[in-house]
Amino acid sequence: MQTETHMQREATRLSIQCALFLLQHGAESALVEELSTRLGLALGMDSVESSISANAIVLSTIKDSHCLTTTRKNVDRGINMHVVTEVQHIVIMTEHKLLDHKDVHKRFAHIKPLRYPRWLVVLMVGLSCGCFCQLNRGGWDGAFVTFIASTLAMSVRQILTQRHLHPQINFCITAFVATTVSGLLIAKGPFASTSNIAMAASVLLLVPGFPLINAVADMFKGHVNTGLARWAMASLLTLATCIGVIMAMSLWGLRGWV
Numbered sequence: 001m002q003t004e005t006h007m008q009r010e011a012t013r014l015s016i017q018c019a020l021f022l023l024q025h026g027a028e029s030a031l032v033e034e035l036s037t038r039l040g041l042a043l044g045m046d047s048v049e050s051s052i053s054a055n056a057i058v059l060s061t062i063k064d065s066h067c068l069t070t071t072r073k074n075v076d077r078g079i080n081m082h083v084v085t086e087v088q089h090i091v092i093m094t095e096h097k098l099l100d101h102k103d104v105h106k107r108f109a110h111i112k113p114l115r116y117p118r119w120l121v122v123l124m125v126g127l128s129c130g131c132f133c134q135l136n137r138g139g140w141d142g143a144f145v146t147f148i149a150s151t152l153a154m155s156v157r158q159i160l161t162q163r164h165l166h167p168q169i170n171f172c173i174t175a176f177v178a179t180t181v182s183g184l185l186i187a188k189g190p191f192a193s194t195s196n197i198a199m200a201a202s203v204l205l206l207v208p209g210f211p212l213i214n215a216v217a218d219m220f221k222g223h224v225n226t227g228l229a230r231w232a233m234a235s236l237l238t239l240a241t242c243i244g245v246i247m248a249m250s251l252w253g254l255r256g257w258v
Contacts, residue, residue, distance in 0.1 A: 008063045010101045011043040012070050016059040017108055019050060020072050021087050023057060025113065026079035028214045029223035032057075035091050042094040043101055054229030079210050082114035118158055125205050126151035133201035142198035145185050149202035153178035157205070168240040171206050175244025178202040183254035196255060206241045208234040 019036035023029075029052045040048035040061050047062040053074075060069040077083075090107050093099045099107070130147035134140065157174040165173075182202040186194045211234040218227030248254065 004063065005066070007044065007101070008061055008066065008068050010105075011040055011045050011063075012059065012061045012068050014043065014101060014104050014108065015040040015045075015048055015061065016050075016057055016070055016072050018087055018091065019052070019057050019059060020074065021083055021108070021111065023052065023074050024077040025083040026081070026210060026214065027084045028217045028221070029226045030217070030221040031084075033223075035087060039091045039094060039104070042091070043104070052223060052226055054226055054233075077113065080113040083111055086111050122151050122154045122158070125154045129201050129204050132204055133198050136197050136201070138195045138197035138201060141191050141194045142201070145182050145191050145194055145198040146201040148185065149178045149182035149198070150205055152181050153202065154205055168236055171237050171240040172244040172247075175203050175206055175241040176248045178205075179245045179248035179254070180252060183248060183252055187252070187254055199254070203241060203245060206237070208237045211237075 015036045018039045019032050022032040022035060032052055033050050036050055036059060037048040040059075045061045045063050049060045049062075051058040055074050056071060057074060058069065058071045060067055062068075086107075090099065090104055094104055126147045129150035130143040133146040134143040138146065153174045156177045157170060160170040160173060179199060179202065182199045185191050186196065186198060191198075211230050215227045215230035215234060218224070218230060220227075
């Protein structure tokens with residue numbers, strides 16, 4: 001009896017750890033619920049039930065009519081699909097009986113988010129924003145302005161994130177920097193004939209696309225509360241970005257986007 005209780009306790013801990021990994025790193029709620037349930041069943045449970053909210057997870061396992069419930073607080077760790085993929089691999093291997101609960105515990109302990117070098121992230125963000133400007137007929141000069149503004153803005157965003165500044169303040173300051181740099185280069189720099197599309201393209205790095213997609217997916221798949229919470233957070237980030245843009249345009253007297 002004690003052995004069975006211990007096994008159920010371990011399965012419950014691993015299942016909710018699986019759910020927490022996924023929720024913390026940007027997985028949609030349906031995937032969190034599915035993988036945590038599959039892991040619990042693979043570890044010998046008769047049933048796994050979970051309740052997911054924006055800031056907490058409650059999970060129950062049932063084995064031989066004995067129910068065990070636990071809860072964990074959710075803290076956002078940032079979007080990282082490497083962690084989500086690693087958790088999926090562990091669940092699949094457990095379902096195929098290649099891992100037991102001890103192996104799952106060891107593998108969970110060794111999961112670390114994949115982080116690209118900061119300079120590479122800054123460079124690729126600058127190039128992507130510049131390419132967007134070029135594709136929208138901003139010209140090569142506009143693409144160059146966008147590249148400069150977005151790379152500087154992304155550098156500022158990374159510095160503020162490293163200092164654990166509040167996300168809304170971070171987005172506002174980053175948008176201010178991007179609009180200031182691109183706007184002043186166009187208004188008072190050597191790019192007077194450059195299209196104002198460059199100003200709009202320079203803040204594309206702040207579009208919360210992933211949270212918005214997850215929010216819609218959650219609401220369509222029945223997780224309305226979590227979806228609304230994600231939608232509200234994405235909307236606040238968008239509002240902070242707009243405030244930063246308006247502040248820069250008002251302070252420097254820049255023209256509106258055309």
